[in-house]
Amino acid sequence: MDISEIAKQTGVPASTLRFYEEKGLIKSVGRSGLRRVFAPSALERLALIALGRAAGFSLDEIGKMFAPDGKPRIDRRVLSDKAAELDATIRRLGAVRDSLKHAAVCPAPSHMECPTFRRLLAIAAPGAVDRKVGRTSSKKPGVMAVSKARRR
Amino acid sequence: MDISEIAKQTGVPASTLRFYEEKGLIKSVGRSGLRRVFAPSALERLALIALGRAAGFSLDEIGKMFAPDGKPRIDRRVLSDKAAELDATIRRLGAVRDSLKHAAVCPAPSHMECPTFRRLLAIAAPGAVDRKVGRTSSKKPGVMAVSKARRR
DNA sequence: GTAAAACCTCAAGTCAACTTGAGGTCAAGA
DNA sequence: TCTTGACCTCAAGTTGACTTGAGGTTTTAC
Numbered sequence: 439m440d441i442s443e444i445a446k447q448t449g450v451p452a453s454t455l456r457f458y459e460e461k462g463l464i465k466s467v468g469r470s471g472l473r474r475v476f477a478p479s480a481l482e483r484l485a486l487i488a489l490g491r492a493a494g495f496s497l498d499e500i501g502k503m504f505a506p507d508g509k510p511r512i513d514r515r516v517l518s519d520k521a522a523e524l525d526a527t528i529r530r531l532g533a534v535r536d537s538l539k540h541a542a543v544c545p546a547p548s549h550m551e552c553p554t555f556r557r558l559l560a561i562a563a564p565g566a567v568d569r570k571v572g573r574t575s576s577k578k579p580g581v582m583a584v585s586k587a588r589r590r
Numbered sequence: 591m592d593i594s595e596i597a598k599q600t601g602v603p604a605s606t607l608r609f610y611e612e613k614g615l616i617k618s619v620g621r622s623g624l625r626r627v628f629a630p631s632a633l634e635r636l637a638l639i640a641l642g643r644a645a646g647f648s649l650d651e652i653g654k655m656f657a658p659d660g661k662p663r664i665d666r667r668v669l670s671d672k673a674a675e676l677d678a679t680i681r682r683l684g685a686v687r688d689s690l691k692h693a694a695v696c697p698a699p700s701h702m703e704c705p706t707f708r709r710l711l712a713i714a715a716p717g718a719v720d721r722k723v724g725r726t727s728s729k730k731p732g733v734m735a736v737s738k739a740r741r742r
Numbered sequence: 743g744t745a746a747a748a749c750c751t752c753a754a755g756t757c758a759a760c761t762t763g764a765g766g767t768c769a770a771g772a
Numbered sequence: 773t774c775t776t777g778a779c780c781t782c783a784a785g786t787t788g789a790c791t792t793g794a795g796g797t798t799t800t801a802c
Contacts, residue, residue, distance in 0.1 A: 442748075452749085453791060461789095471798060472750050482702045488715035492686045497789070510701060517694040524687040528680055534644045535676040542669040549662060550634045563640035594778075604779085605761060613759095624767060624780050649759070747800075755792070760785105767780070772773100 439476045448484050463487055463501055465508070486510060493520050494527075533561035591628045600636050615639055615653055617660070631660075638662060645672050646679075685713035 441452045450458075458464045459474070464483050466474035483504075490500040505511040537558040546552035593604045602610075610616045611626070616635050618626035635656075642652040657663040689710040698704035 440749085451791085454789085456750090457790060473748085473798085474750090485711055485715055486701075489686065489689055489711055491789095492682065492714055493690055512693065514694040517690045521687045521690040521694065524683055524690070528683050528687065530644065531676055531680050531683070534641065535673045535680065537641055538645055538669045538673040538676070541664065542666040542673065549638075559637055559641055562644055563637055592779085603761085606759085608780090609760060623769080625778085626780090743802100745801090748798085750797070751795090753793090756790085758787100760787100762785070763783090765781090768778090769776105771776090 439478060439480070440470070441474050441476065444476050444480055444484070447481060448488075450484060458484075458487070458497075461497055461501060463497060463504075483508075493524060495520070530562065533558055537562045591630060591632070592622070593626050593628070596628050596632055596636070599633060600640075602636060610636075610639070610649075613649055613653060615649060615656075635660075645676060647672070682714065685710050689714045 441455055444450070444455060445452045455464065456474075459466060464476075464480050464487075466480075467477045468475050487497075487500055490503065491497075495503075503510060503512050537555060540552075540555055540558060541549050544552050544555060546555070549555045593607055596602070596607060597604045607616065608626075611618060616628075616632050616639075618632075619629045620627050639649075639652055642655065643649075647655075655662060655664050689707060692704075692707055692710060693701050696704050696707060698707070701707045
């Protein structure tokens, strides 16, 4: 299969496939003239890569999950940890979604005056609301900074 | 309140607060000498910003959600749409998590040989598995590319 | 036989959201 | 007084994952 065939079937652009090959994430089985030739197994490999990306692994991390022989050799512990992390992310996103939905219908003049909204916000953006001020205050900062997820 | 007080209470670094001010996302009420002075309402504003970020809005989008007077003026439609988008993301992440969990325990020699894994993968990374090959084939590419989420 | 399409390499550019660094100001404590 | 530390500005750098572009070759279509 040539690069455009892989691109067509996976939706991954040819430029990305070349980039992945350069990074060692996929391999072509040879060349036909200049052109790369891929085995169909590249499709599976790309599916695994897509899964890894969706789970929040970096390309470098994903690269290390394949043994030099090409077979996936994955640390089960790492997977479980990531699954747990995803669980937390999912819960937080649920609160975010609920906050959004609530804000979309809540008639309160200012959302911050709405107890429901504040409660959701406390989960969605921990540390952002209701911290007591000063008073020889607690050193621990609230983490308003958005934690982890991924874009582009 | 000075910038370090805000930073301490929200966990957002001072450099980020200056950056946000420059972008028009937050405002200081004045200066004490060189130093910015913030009203406590900045904390609420930052909570809203954190929510927006968590929901996947860009800083520019968030900026447009505040009227010039400072009050949030939010398009309910936009919120509902984003909530729906989050719903989809949450479902997909659930499948990703399940794939990971399964891969962590599945004894199959190659994960791709495991039907359960393949089924989950089909949801986690749509288009990645089981597409029929060629045959005057369908033009639509599978989108193996990771869609949306956020990191950093 | 010739031109357009499809591929190639390699270097450089892009994007968002910040961070870092150099160089400077200012108030408070020893 | 002096020096430390918290703050300031503005420009430039960082990160990860790609994309784009220039310049070149090959394959396919007429």
